[in-house]
Amino acid sequence: MVADPNAGGRVQTFQSGRIEAGPNGLAVLGQQVSKGQILAWLQPAATALERGTQQSALAELAAQESVLERRMARLLQLEGSVPQKDIEQAEIELAAFKKRKNAVGGSLGREALVAPVSGVVSAANVAVGQVVDAQAVVFEVVDPKRLAVEAMAYDPLLLDGLTKASAPIAGGLLDLAFVGLGRTLKEQAMPVLFRVETPKNGALPAVAVGQTLKVLAQTKARQAGVAIPAAAVVRNAANESVVWVHESAERFVSLKVKAAALDGHSVVVTDGLNGGERVVVQGAASLAQIR
Template identity: 35%
Template sequence: MKSTYTKILTVTILLTATSMVLAGGNHAENNATNEQTTSVVRPYRLSDGSVIIPKQTQRQLNIRTTRSVYGDYPKTVELAGKIIPDPNYGGKVQSMIAGRITPPPNGFPTPGESVHKGQLLAYITPDVGPKGMRSLAESRLKRLQALSDTVPRKTLEEAQAAVANEELRASVDGIISTTGIVSGQVVDARQTIFEITNADRFMVEAIAYDTFLLDNIQSANITEGDRQIPLKLLGTARNLREQALPITFVASEGGALPLAIGQAVRIFVQTKQTQQGYQVPASALVKDSANQSIIWVKESPIKYLARTVTILPLDGTSVVVNGLENGDIVVSQSASLVNQIR
């Protein structure tokens, strides 16, 4: 009886020990699983240069992707240029005589103020010589007006012009771009008093050093922020200016451009020749530690690989690259944030 009791007790102890061991093993497995899950909560870079980014982090970084497609695209040349006024829709207001400038009843127009053609902008009182000469000219005019029936009309008009104020009026519709006068200021003949521009009629002047472009332009555009502004070719000058040929464009869509006269711009000219490659957004390009251009390609839902590429310009917002494969999913937004993961 005693030996039977001893055997039962021994078996009970063994079963209890086995249960504890199994429970400990399951707990260890759970810890390992939790540690593995925790390890992908934050993004990190692998030894081969690829990065692991969990889905939650991808949403936080606002990562967007696009699929690359191989094709033929126009060969593009990037030119430096600037915004210039359209001479047909802008103008200058200059003084024909020397004198003292005075404002009209509504005051001088200010920069940015809209004016219409023929609007009175200022008066100029002519300079008739030393002090007292104007009063003599006015007295002479009064005498001639009293004898208007016997005095030649030409003489009377000359006397009136000698004391009359010159009216400065707007030559075109537009806005005042520059003015540098104050009431009472003495101005010279042919001095520019106001400059008027039309915000809807700007032109773009590019400088080309390659005569190959003159007869090989298919289209062109400039970029302002995320907006593309298509341009229409007006013509190319055949006279060199600082060893370059000026090319003139105008916005093909019309309307006011979000640009200022004299502002420097980059002009992307698409030629009639083509180039092959993958079109991707310019925002997809980043630099690696060796200062090479790379693009991040999505290999799996959370894994991204860096591809070294060569770049060709296209239209300012996108580029043509070589070094990808057809169908690659590239990071088009937040690529710089992916590139910073270590």
């Protein structure tokens, strides 16, 4: 399970420094955040000498700005007796100098660590006061409604005609829509990307990024067999796959079968059933315990 690259992201630092709480405190695991929200502040690391040099340069800029403002005020008082181009030039110089001063002043301030997307904080790797290095991953944000599955296919021939897939999980089933194939082998397999489709009720089962799933993909290839619910296939005492068939009143017979997964709910029996049998689909495991 992976995050949708268009609906998830990481918050990393550009430089080393000390972590400080944001306007609403330090973002915590599971917190709902919106794009652009400040999750924390980063106070850049600087020695006393570097800090003193920067503050000295800012003080010089402030003094020069004051001189320019006074010059501008004098020119405005003499408006009409001095060329208009001198007044316009002074205005341009003062505006450019203010931008320069703000740029220098901004470099002395804290760096805002903001959420790249709207979603939920899935990882919080810092605490208030912690010193971090440049490019450290501070937070990870994902949208729990927009997830994806990256599967590994070790037989490329099976990918021909791939349409959709499903992934059984505890408490439900994920419906997956095929997105594309990776053309670079990964762990000697071809990566396949699926998008998790949102159920009609709008709520996905409890899943997490990094969770391992078994993906059952559907292709256009056809195979002869009998489709039955997966719960109908159980194991006997010899650990063989069997199904229970209702032959007559209060008489059930187990038949050995060969079955392959069809989707998250069903399997296809390729050997052992002819079709038309009354197969037990609920409580088959209980029948297997009867001696």
